[in-house]
Amino acid sequence: DIQMTQSPPSLSASVGDRVTITCRASQTIRNYLNWYQHKPGNAPKLLIYASSSLQSGVPSRFSGSASGTDFTLTISSLQPEDFATYFCQQSYNTLRTFGQGTRVEIK
Amino acid sequence: QVHLQQWGAGLLKPSETLSLTCGVYGGSLTGYYLNWIRQAPGKGLEWLGEIDHSGITNPNPSLASRVTISVDASKNQFSLKLRSVTAADTATYYCAREGKPGLSGISDAFDLWGQGTVVTVSS
Numbered sequence: 033d034i035q036m037t038q039s040p041p042s043l044s045a046s047v048g049d050r051v052t053i054t055c056r057a058s059q060t061i062r063n064y065l066n067w068y069q070h071k072p073g074n075a076p077k078l079l080i081y082a083s084s085s086l087q088s089g090v091p092s093r094f095s096g097s098a099s100g101t102d103f104t105l106t107i108s109s110l111q112p113e114d115f116a117t118y119f120c121q122q123s124y125n126t127l128r129t130f131g132q133g134t135r136v137e138i139k
Numbered sequence: 140q141v142h143l144q145q146w147g148a149g150l151l152k153p154s155e156t157l158s159l160t161c162g163v164y165g166g167s168l169t170g171y172y173l174n175w176i177r178q179a180p181g182k183g184l185e186w187l188g189e190i191d192h193s194g195i196t197n198p199n200p201s202l203a204s205r206v207t208i209s210v211d212a213s214k215n216q217f218s219l220k221l222r223s224v225t226a227a228d229t230a231t232y233y234c235a236r237e238g239k240p241g242l243s244g245i246s247d248a249f250d251l252w253g254q255g256t257v258v259t260v261s262s
Contacts, residue, residue, distance in 0.1 A: 066248040075143075075233065075252035081245050119184065123237075123247035126197060128174075128186040 034058055034122050038131030044139040051107040053134045055120035060101060064124035067096055067105045070133070071116045079118075080105060110136070141166035145234045145253035147219075151260045157221040161234030161253050168192040168210065170243030173217040175208060177230040185230075189237070190217055224260045231255045 035058035045051050055065065063083035070076040078087045080096035083103060093108040107114055115138055120131040147159035161173070168191075175187040188198035190208045198206045207220040221228060234253040238244030244251075 064247055068249070075254050076235075076249070077252075078245070078248055078250050081248035081250075087245070087250065121184070121249070127199060130184040130186070132183040 033127055034061060034125050034129050036120055036122055036129050036131040038120055038134055040134060041132065042135040042137060044137045045110050046139045047110055047112055049110045049139075051110050051114075051136060053105045053118055053120075053136075055103045055105075055131045057101040057103070057122055057124075061122045061124035063098060064122055065096075065098065065103045066121045066123060067094075068119050068121065069114075069116045070119065076119075107136075141251060143234050143236065143251055143253040145232075145256050147232075147256055147258075149257055149259060151224050151258065153225055153260060153262055154223055155260075157224050157228065157232075157258055157260075158218065159232055159234070159256055159258075160216055160218045163215045163217075163236070167243075168212055168215055168217070170239050172237040172239060173208075173210065174235045174237055174249065175219045175232065176235055176249070177232045179227070179230040182230075187219065187221075187232075191239070226260050229258065229260045231257050 037056045065083045067080040068076045083098040084096045095106045097104045117133045117135045119133040145161040172189040174189045178184045188208050190196045190210050192212050196208045205222045210217040233255050235249040236251040238246045240246040
């Protein structure tokens, strides 16, 4: 299985802050990396697919980038509605695997 | 607007069979992989398996001996059965859609999810 190591597990930030979340794959996954936002009681929401493509309807303050097996989700200016858990997922291997998630909390 | 709606029993006893169904409303099953994913309390997400509209399945090898995923294309629904459940199967279960490359939607990403079903296994 491809292991996805996500960091940090949680972070506290203020509205307007720039937030960066990282995901590292245990082997090459090319650009087969997706990011999701999950709020309690809601269905997870796709934010970024193929490492850096913004899903339709997602605000442009969300962006994704990649360097080798390291992937980054950036929120350029955190908004009140962005407080949630974010997780990465690889789709390089048929056996899809996920990062453990990063909880973004209000500072 | 396309959405997924899932349902099934939320409380099971050990050794029973978990049974969940997911309906696709406002869209087609064709051109998509239809997936089941779960998240146990305090843990990360675990992919359970997928099926396409023709019934070709691909379960997670770690659960393959207990999992059956089926599809009823006439009803635009797909289902999950997990046999011989234990407390370790307590989780929120999600259905999710993934486009097939070159066919429909966004490929290689879960672009649409069900609302989740909390399943508790307890004697």
